[in-house]
Amino acid sequence: MQECLPVGLNNRVSPSSTLTMQAEQNQRLTRIGPATPCGELMRRYWQPAALVEEFDATLDPRMAQRPVKAVRLLGQDLVLFRVDAAVGDGTWALLDRDCPHRGADLSFARYEGDGIRCPFHGWKFAPSGQCLETPAEPAGSTLCSRVRQRAYPTLERAGVVFAYLGPEDSVPPALPAFDAFIAPASHRFAFKGLWHCNWLQAFEVGIDPAHPSFLHRYLEDESLDQTYGRQFRAASVGEVDGQRWPMTRVMRECQSPEIRFEAVAPGLTRLTALRRINDVLTHVRVTHAAFPHTFVIPLSETVTITQMHVPVDDTHTYWYSFFTSFAGPLDQATMRAQRLQHMTLPGYVPNNGRHNGWSFNPEQQRTRTYLGMGEEDINLHDQWAVESMGAIQDRTREHLGQSDKVIMAHRRLLNQAMDAVAAGAVPPMVLDATTAAALQGPDTMDCIAPTDDWAACWQRAAAAKRQAADWLLDSTPVATEPPL
Ligand code: FES
Numbered sequence: 113m114q115e116c117l118p119v120g121l122n123n124r125v126s127p128s129s130t131l132t133m134q135a136e137q138n139q140r141l142t143r144i145g146p147a148t149p150c151g152e153l154m155r156r157y158w159q160p161a162a163l164v165e166e167f168d169a170t171l172d173p174r175m176a177q178r179p180v181k182a183v184r185l186l187g188q189d190l191v192l193f194r195v196d197a198a199v200g201d202g203t204w205a206l207l208d209r210d211c212p213h214r215g216a217d218l219s220f221a222r223y224e225g226d227g228i229r230c231p232f233h234g235w236k237f238a239p240s241g242q243c244l245e246t247p248a249e250p251a252g253s254t255l256c257s258r259v260r261q262r263a264y265p266t267l268e269r270a271g272v273v274f275a276y277l278g279p280e281d282s283v284p285p286a287l288p289a290f291d292a293f294i295a296p297a298s299h300r301f302a303f304k305g306l307w308h309c310n311w312l313q314a315f316e317v318g319i320d321p322a323h324p325s326f327l328h329r330y331l332e333d334e335s336l337d338q339t340y341g342r343q344f345r346a347a348s349v350g351e352v353d354g355q356r357w358p359m360t361r362v363m364r365e366c367q368s369p370e371i372r373f374e375a376v377a378p379g380l381t382r383l384t385a386l387r388r389i390n391d392v393l394t395h396v397r398v399t400h401a402a403f404p405h406t407f408v409i410p411l412s413e414t415v416t417i418t419q420m421h422v423p424v425d426d427t428h429t430y431w432y433s434f435f436t437s438f439a440g441p442l443d444q445a446t447m448r449a450q451r452l453q454h455m456t457l458p459g460y461v462p463n464n465g466r467h468n469g470w471s472f473n474p475e476q477q478r479t480r481t482y483l484g485m486g487e488e489d490i491n492l493h494d495q496w497a498v499e500s501m502g503a504i505q506d507r508t509r510e511h512l513g514q515s516d517k518v519i520m521a522h523r524r525l526l527n528q529a530m531d532a533v534a535a536g537a538v539p540p541m542v543l544d545a546t547t548a549a550a551l552q553g554p555d556t557m558d559c560i561a562p563t564d565d566w567a568a569c570w571q572r573a574a575a576a577k578r579q580a581a582d583w584l585l586d587s588t589p590v591a592t593e594p595p596l
């Protein structure tokens with residue numbers, strides 16, 4: 113196996129089980145409300161606020177009556193509504209939820225197409241937040257001209273409504289030209305789910321390349337023709353002695369990966385997990401982490417998952433997954449149905465959780481899955497891992513090892529980024545349009561490669577995948593830049 117060359121963030125990480133975090137440091141990393149350091153940082157990025165399909169009346173019949181939703185994001189209560197194309201511009205409006213008259217909840221507002229009206233005293237608000245009418249006031253009152261509810265910029269992309277909760281005088285950044293955000297509607301599918309825990313522990317499971325060998329282990333493999341839309345069940349690219357190996361077998365039989373990571377652009381980190389299969393073959397799993405809370409992983413040979421971990425408040429997180437196909441169109445109905453079996457709308461709340469021990473089954477643990485739950489729902493594995501830690505993990509009690517080095521690097525970067533915001537500087541991945549347009553990919557890969565050629569081998573496989581995607585006009589991978 114090739115010598116591991118330290119690149120980028122590797123240079124500044126020295127894992128040690130003796131390092132412990134102070135309670136104040138844990139608080140700084142995890143709290144995201146207004147005026148907290150991490151909250152100020154998170155407000156520099158577009159955050160998913162809702163799936164567009166949450167406004168689909170076939171999934172939520174209430175939307176046929178009134179396309180208005182309560183949204184909670186970064187500890188703030190908001191109301192999101194679709195502006196009626198017949199009377200407005202057909203886009204979205206996102207306002208603070210407490211009525212500026214006397215504070216009633218505007219998610220119960222009357223919907224008027226070009227605005228919403230508070231049911232308490234009838235004040236009406238435009239999508240801009242401007243108060244348009246105060247009908248209980250005396251005739252000729254000009255009070256409404258002096259009242260404006262705060263409205264937040266929105267952006268619809270890849271089946272998701274994004275919101276920008278940054279300072280009112282700031283310009284929202286551009287979204288990177290990631291595959292997930294530029295794929296055509298036929299080749300993408302967005303979904304989400306609620307976890308009852310802090311955002312950071314939710315994200316840290318995604319940048320932990322060691323856990324799939326244990327948490328997601330199946331004691332037996334399934335036929336490779338039953339794998340559609342299901343993570344780890346499909347085969348890796350390549351063969352071992354003429355055989356296709358399902359990912360479940362690779363993960364199960366090769367438990368201690370060599371983990372490497374490097375910054376390929378400021379705030380974009382490539383993670384490579386190398387699992388030696390035999391004397392001549394190595395399994396290569398390539399994923400990426402995009403600061404502050406996105407990772408990009410393979411679902412299968414031709415589909416990637418771009419997952420964002422969006423803080424609802426300090427103790428709740430929505431994961432948003434963007435599935436992107438580099439082969440044919442995605443079967444969105446099947447993928448949606450697979451996932452809706454395990455959760456309840458409209459909140460996208462998992463059916464299993466702490467209340468029922470996450471459906472733990474000791475017989476399953478003994479005979480079929482390493483964890484003992486989630487035989488048909490791999491998300492439940494991660495959900496248990498992050499929720500069972502407690503609402504906010506007490507990091508003063510943890511003992512990190514070498515396999516946690518990416519997590520340590522991310523926490524370091526998070527601290528640096530919070531310092532940068534406090535100093536008035538621009539944190540990583542807050543992009544201008546030019547930089548964002550150049551940030552393409554990032555690639556993912558699960559492949560079995562010759563041990564002496566793994567680096568070139570996965571890059572060739574990734575290039576072939578991109579070239580086969582007819583919707584990708586430019587197959588240039590993310591360029592390597594100097595480390596952060
Ligand atoms: S509280 Fe909303 S109009 Fe009075």
Ligand SMILES: [Fe+2]
Pocket residue numbers: 317323324327328494
């Ligand atoms: Fe996982």
